[in-house]
Amino acid sequence: MATPAAPASGVRNGAGPEWGGFEENIQGGGSAVIDMENMDDTSGSSFEDMGELHQRLREEEVDADAAAAEEEDGEFLGMKGFKGQLSRQVADQMWQAGKRQASRAFSLYANIDILRPYFDVEPAQVRSRLLESMIPIKMVNFPQKVAGELYGPLMLVFTLVAILLHGMKTSDTIIREGTLMGTAIGTCFGYWLGVSSFIYFLAYLCNAQITMLQMLALLGYGLFGHCIVLFITYNIHLHALFYLFWLLVGGLSTLRMVAVLVSRTVGPTQRLLLCGTLAALHMLFLLYLHFAYHKVVEGILDTLEGPNVPPMQRVPRDIPAVLPAAGLPVTVVNATAKAIAATLQSH
Amino acid sequence: MAEAEESPGEQEAGMPRPLFSGLSDISISQDIPVEGEITIPMRARARELDHSTLNESVRHTIMRDLKAVGKKFMHVLYPRKSNALLRDWDLWGPLILCVTLALMLQKSSVDGEKDGGPQFAEVFVVVWFGAVTITLNSKLLGGNISFFQSLCVLGYCILPLTVAMLICRLVLLAGQGPINFMIRLFVVVVMFAWSVIASTAFLADSQPPNRKALAVYPVFLFYFVISWMILTFTP
Numbered sequence: 220m221a222t223p224a225a226p227a228s229g230v231r232n233g234a235g236p237e238w239g240g241f242e243e244n245i246q247g248g249g250s251a252v253i254d255m256e257n258m259d260d261t262s263g264s265s266f267e268d269m270g271e272l273h274q275r276l277r278e279e280e281v282d283a284d285a286a287a288a289e290e291e292d293g294e295f296l297g298m299k300g301f302k303g304q305l306s307r308q309v310a311d312q313m314w315q316a317g318k319r320q321a322s323r324a325f326s327l328y329a330n331i332d333i334l335r336p337y338f339d340v341e342p343a344q345v346r347s348r349l350l351e352s353m354i355p356i357k358m359v360n361f362p363q364k365v366a367g368e369l370y371g372p373l374m375l376v377f378t379l380v381a382i383l384l385h386g387m388k389t390s391d392t393i394i395r396e397g398t399l400m401g402t403a404i405g406t407c408f409g410y411w412l413g414v415s416s417f418i419y420f421l422a423y424l425c426n427a428q429i430t431m432l433q434m435l436a437l438l439g440y441g442l443f444g445h446c447i448v449l450f451i452t453y454n455i456h457l458h459a460l461f462y463l464f465w466l467l468v469g470g471l472s473t474l475r476m477v478a479v480l481v482s483r484t485v486g487p488t489q490r491l492l493l494c495g496t497l498a499a500l501h502m503l504f505l506l507y508l509h510f511a512y513h514k515v516v517e518g519i520l521d522t523l524e525g526p527n528v529p530p531m532q533r534v535p536r537d538i539p540a541v542l543p544a545a546g547l548p549v550t551v552v553n554a555t556a557k558a559i560a561a562t563l564q565s566h
Numbered sequence: 567m568a569e570a571e572e573s574p575g576e577q578e579a580g581m582p583r584p585l586f587s588g589l590s591d592i593s594i595s596q597d598i599p600v601e602g603e604i605t606i607p608m609r610a611r612a613r614e615l616d617h618s619t620l621n622e623s624v625r626h627t628i629m630r631d632l633k634a635v636g637k638k639f640m641h642v643l644y645p646r647k648s649n650a651l652l653r654d655w656d657l658w659g660p661l662i663l664c665v666t667l668a669l670m671l672q673k674s675s676v677d678g679e680k681d682g683g684p685q686f687a688e689v690f691v692v693v694w695f696g697a698v699t700i701t702l703n704s705k706l707l708g709g710n711i712s713f714f715q716s717l718c719v720l721g722y723c724i725l726p727l728t729v730a731m732l733i734c735r736l737v738l739l740a741g742q743g744p745i746n747f748m749i750r751l752f753v754v755v756v757m758f759a760w761s762v763i764a765s766t767a768f769l770a771d772s773q774p775p776n777r778k779a780l781a782v783y784p785v786f787l788f789y790f791v792i793s794w795m796i797l798t799f800t801p
Binding site: 331334336338339340341342343370373374377378380381384385399400401 | 688691692703704705706707708776777779780783784787790791796
């Protein structure tokens with residue numbers, strides 16, 4: 220059977236789109252039907268498909284004009300004109316709708332995809348980085364490598380939140396229920412993000428070679444020491460033990476961070492400024508976490524029961540709501556004032 | 567079909583022709599059926615459901631949703647590696663559980679009026695934002711689970727902890743003391759382990775195999791925080 224497509228291919232020379240064969244044989248805008256079918260497909264929500272379709276339609280129009288100029292048969296011109304106009308309008312509408320939808324979805328998902336490379340870690344890597352965060356490396360002549368990932372630091376911040384809740388709840392069950400979660404989350408995230416930004420700003424002033432991501436990761440892993448110390452000392456309430464751990468574990472993780480920063484800074488004054496600030500903030504934060512939350516409770520319990528209760532025998536108990544009844548603002552900053560207020564209230 | 571096959575063979579030596587141009591001359595013999603329905607399974611079923619659920623009674627609709635929720639509760643209580651929770655996800659169950667938990671964790675004491683409000687909001691916010699954080703984390707780690715499927719699984723797996731809350735409240739009616747505390751501790755720990763195992767059974771398959779631990783750890787922390795809120799609750 221002879222192929223009727225031969226004259227069509229002779230005219231078009233393979234320069235047009237792939238639907239060339241149908242166009243010549245089916246009346247009434249055959250390729251328009253096919254184009255519409257293509258549009259009705261799921262490609263309405265696909266950016267690339269619409270762009271490709273739009274491009275193809277533009278190419279088709281150009282080809283149609285070029286072919287019409289050579290072609291003497293007016294029937295083909297009429298068909299192409301009809302197809303071009305209708306399908307162009309529909310294509311434009313679909314293009315606009317698809318573009319709007321795609322840009323909305325993209326702006327939603329793009330925020331996640333920006334962070335995706337920072338979560339590309341293996342459990343073995345996280346484990347080794349956790350252990351390395353306690354081991355200072357004395358190499359100050361070449362910049363030490365800092366892993367730029369956010370999974371470990373984020374998980375450590377959440378773990379610190381959980382440990383703080385554990386510590387707060389075993390001592391103080393009723394009084395500050397409403398703000399317990401908020402205080403813990405605010406403290407931990409505020410420290411991680413705030414101190415990282417502040418040290419990054421100082422690093423910018425001191426001309427240190429460290430990026431914001433690296434600073435976030437470094438400080439995040441530095442919280443591992445805090446987690447260990449607080450976990451142990453919230454369960455064993457010995458002050459001497461706490462001081463020992465504070466110096467040892469806190470000191471090691473601080474030294475590690477300081478060594479990294481020293482290796483990336485030039486000049487003794489800059490090194491002193493940067494590392495002194497970081498060391499002071501890191502060690503003081505651990506002190507604050509242990510004593511601020513601890514002291515408030517101790518103050519209240521001492522007032523209510525008398526000072527002869529040894530610290531090891533605390534169990535969850537009903538503590539009458541002294542402070543809210545007095546209408547005093549509940550903050551954990553000034554423990555002495557609270558103890559005094561509680562004393563005054565109970566008299 | 568012999569006619570169609572001849573044409574490509576003839577044309578091979580010639581110049582390249584547009585695709586599908588040989589299809590126009592296929593003649594179809596009578597005994598091959600070309601009529602029928604084009605069925606796209608998902609869409610057809612959705613349309614069918616739309617038409618048929620519009621006219622049914624309200625009781626019927628509610629019972630159907632409740633049965634779906636109940637079926638998923640069963641899947642959580644006896645966790646097996648199944649796709650039921652993932653395939654037909656819904657957020658009714660998590661909402662019911664979250665509201666129940668938040669209501670039960672509210673203090674009913676009179677001298678703590680200020681604490682009554684934030685208590686409910688605190689539990690609500692912890693549950694939902696915790697679930698959202700875990701979902702984002704597992705998506706960032708490369709999991710191929712959708713956002714709402716993950717929310718659904720995490721929400722449903724709070725069921726054991728809600729049961730633990732009920733038991734704790736009943737136990738607390740008998741008064742407080744160290745034995746009381748030990749019973750409550752034991753119940754909460756068992757239910758916490760059950761929650762973590764149930765959610766792991768559903769979520770673990772969606773992660774790349776070597777990163778399961780990374781995705782399970784935040785789930786562990788999430789249920790730990792909820793368990794701690796339940797354990798330290800005193801009326």
